[in-house]
Amino acid sequence: MRADHFRALRRRLPLLAGSVLLAVSLPAGAATPTATTAPAASAASVATLDASLLAALGLAVLIGGAALYISRINLRLRQSIADSRSAEAALRPLSTAIAQSPALVVITGPDVRMRYVNPRFTEITGYSAAEALGHNPRMLSSGLTDPASFRDMWEHLKRGESWSGEFINRRKNGELYWEESHISPVIDGDGRCTGYVAVKLDITARKRAEQAEHARAHVLELLARGAPLPEILEAIVRGVEAGNPEMRCSALLLDADRKRLLTGAAPSLPDFYNAAVHGLAIGYGVGSCGTAAYTGERVVVEDIQSHPYWAPYRDIARQADLAACWSEPIRSSGGEVLGTFAIYHRHPHRPTPADIELIEQSAKVASIAIDRTLALEALRVSEERHRLLAENATDVIWTMDLQGRFTYVSPSVEKLRGYTVAEVMQQGLDEVLTPESAAIARDGLTRGIAAVASGWPFPVFRGELEQPCKYGGTVWTEVTTSGIYNAAGEFIGILGVSRDISERKAAEARISYLAHHDTLTNLPNRTLFADRLEHALTQAERDGSDLALMFLDLDHFKPINDSFGHAVGDLLLKEAAHRMQACLRAVDTVARIGGDEFVVLLPAVGSEDDALLVAEKIRHALDQPFAIAGQTLEISSSIGVAMYPAHGSDAVGLARNADIAMYFAKGNGRNHVQLYHPALVKLSA
Known part of the structure; x- marks a missing residue:
């Protein structure tokens, strides 16, 4: 009977499984329902057996189901953990790259509050991650960035587009710095912006070098064209302020008695302050500039309100929002104090070594401008004073008829050109002047003849003409001519005076050269290179030819410069420049535009492969060891190449892409x- 019962039980098991939870949940002592058709005595025993078996089987089914469920959950957990570990392994290199990147990385939420900053953020800004997270990046704003840049940025980001641009920000310690920013919105699958990712580079050194080079070239150009001293001094002052927006500068001059300060240039200082300084008597303890001019030594006042030199001037300094003043004497080439160059700050400020170098260099450039102006003024006064008395003893006086034949030449011509008077008297215009100058003189003579024939006075001529010398070479002269008239007022000839201006022309040529070349390597500078690039682009557009623009940066130069000193670094730069020139054609140009940054122009290049071949040639040349000052030094180079017209149709586009x-x-x-291609923009971002 028990065997039959078990067979029946197996048939009933599917129906019983559903009631297992009910069975095991009955209270202790509760009756278990049984069949009502069985005999009473046997029904009791069967009921007891049924209850035991049902409870046991129900518990077994429950445990088995739970084990199966737990097994499946465990399998899913193991798979999820494996997937997470795989994803983590894939992301670990990217996370390490971001953490160790030389670029500053910021990630914000849609509310533009920072959620992540990499270690470089702290290095550049001075703010720790704890101080930055949760804040808007505007905490770094200096207030000096053009508002138009922010408007342009948000216009791009709101359209879901990436944006690139530059900001002037302020570090935690108050210092300004420039950054190049590449910002992209993060868009989810539904097209919603979930945040922003910004990759930024500290370009402070580059910007200051560019601005310093631009200011230097501008000042040299002003010197080359003989601009007035106030214009040159203002250019020096504005050049320093452009590269250092937190500074305000002044150039003061000593009066003729060397006892009082006169304003030379201070465009950013208030008028009432400049008026108070103008005419101030110099002396020990008379502010920073008065003391520097009096002692001939640099004076650094970090806090005007607490320094005894400024006790009488604290109120006016406070009104002018000036809190620190460093003043450097401007000295002539002979060591005489000519004035002062000063740098002001709106807050108490201690100069860094770079600040000291800046004020020294600014004073030296101002010295050149003042020396030159004083020399020219002294020359002008001297010429005016002695012109009549000296009878132009060093000038050549001559007369000529309308046919261009000399009728008189003073003896000083032999000192000027080496020819005797008799020899010069037999020379025509083509022998007295170089071909270019002879054409100018002949044109003037023709116009003079026409004027006299028409009854007009012979026109006065003043110009610079080049004359050949007897023993080789040429001499530049300033020639002035006018008509000669007899007592009746009739024209009878031409009176001319030729003055030797060779030294002046040489100085002008030198200044012009310095304005367009790097003084260390003698390579073209940014100004000359830009002119050549524009000319090459015009020629390429006209001819339908290609050209290549390369941006080159020396690798590992800074450690060498820091370890062995600037003297060795300078020799290395000169040798590197020489090697690059040796790799180029005569029509190509290599220029130095920064500390260890160069650009190369290849006009009329055949193809991208030709350009890359030249780039590899340069790279290989710079990859060879340098023997400098008894040391074997090794550097390399990173070169970016952009082609016209494939990678840019103008100078700005080509330069940007070569730089990328x-x-x-x-x-x-x-x-x-690396040859430029559009994908680099996204990779760089």
């Missing part, structure tokens, strides 16, 4: 040549 390619080459291990 160069930074990509540097970021990919350095010692590498």
Whole structure:
């Protein structure tokens, strides 16, 4: 009977499984329902057996189901953990790259509050991650960035587009810095913006170098064209302020008695302050500038309100919002104090070594301008004073008829050109002047003849003409001519005076050269290179030819410069420049535009492959060891190449893309040549 019962039980098991929870949940002592048709005595025993078996089987089913469920959950957990570990392994290199990146990385939420900053953020800004997270990046704003840049940025980001631009920000310690920012919105699958990612580079050194070079070239150009001293001094002052927006500068001059300060240039200081300084008597303890002019030594006042030199001037300094003043004496080439160059700050400020170098260099440039102006003024006064008395003893006086034949030449011509008077008297215009100058003189003579024939006075001529010398070479002269008239007022000839201006022309040529060349390497500078690039682009557009623009950065130069000193670094730069020139054609140009940054122009290049071949040639040349000052030094180069017209139709576009390619080459291990292609923009971002 028990066997039959078990067979029946197996048939009933599917129906019983559903009631297991009910069975095991009955209270202790409660009756279990049984069949009512069985005999009473046997029904009791069967009921007891049924209850035991049902409870046991129900518990077994429950445990088995739970085990199966737990097994499946465990399998899913193991798979999820494996997937997470795989994803984590894939992301670990990216996380390490971001953490160790030389670029500053910021990630914000849609509310533009910072949620992540990498370690470089702290290095550049001075703010720790704890201080930055939860704040808007505007906490770094200096207030000096053009508002139009922010408007342009948000216009792009709101359209879901990336944006690139530059900001002037302020570090935690108050210092300003420039950054190049590449910002992209993060868009989810539903097209909603969930945040922003910004990758930024500290370009302070580059911007200051560019601005310093621009200011220097501008000042040299002003010197070359003989601009007035106030204009030159203002250019020096504005150049320093442009590269250092937190500074306000002044150039003061000593009066003729060397006892009082006169305003030379101070465009950013208040008028009432300049008026108070103008005419101030110099002396020990008379502010920073008065003391510097009196002692001939640099005076650094970090806090005007607490320094005894400024006790009488604290109120006016406070009104002018001036809190620190450093003043450097401007000295002539002979060491005489000519004035002062001063740098002011709105807050108490201690100068860094770079600040000291800046004020020294600014004073030296001002010295050149003042020396030159004083020399020219002294020359003018001297010429005016002695012109009649000296009878132009050093000038050549001559007369000529309308046929261009000399009728008189003073003896000083032999000192000027080496020819005797008798020899010069037999020379025509083509022998007295170089071909270019002879054409100018002949044109003037023709116009003079026409004027006299028409009854007009012979026109006065003043110009610079080049004359050949007997023993080779030429001499530049300033020639002035006028008509000669007899007592009846009739024209009878031409009176001319030729003055030797060779030294002046040489000085002008030198100044012009300095205005367009790097003084260390003698390579073209940014100004001359830009002119050549524009000319090459015009020629390429006209001819339908290609050209290549390369941006080159020396790898590992800074450690060498820091370890062995600037003297060795300068020799290395000069040798590197020489090697680059040796790799180029005569029509090509290599220019130095920064500390260890160069650009190369290849006009009329055949193809991208030709340009890359030249770039590789340069890279290989710079990859060879340098023997400098008894040391064997090794550097390499990262070169970015952009082609016209494929990668840009103008100078700005080509330069930007060549720069992007160069930074990509540097970021990919350095010692590498990279041709620009559009994908680099996204990779760089």
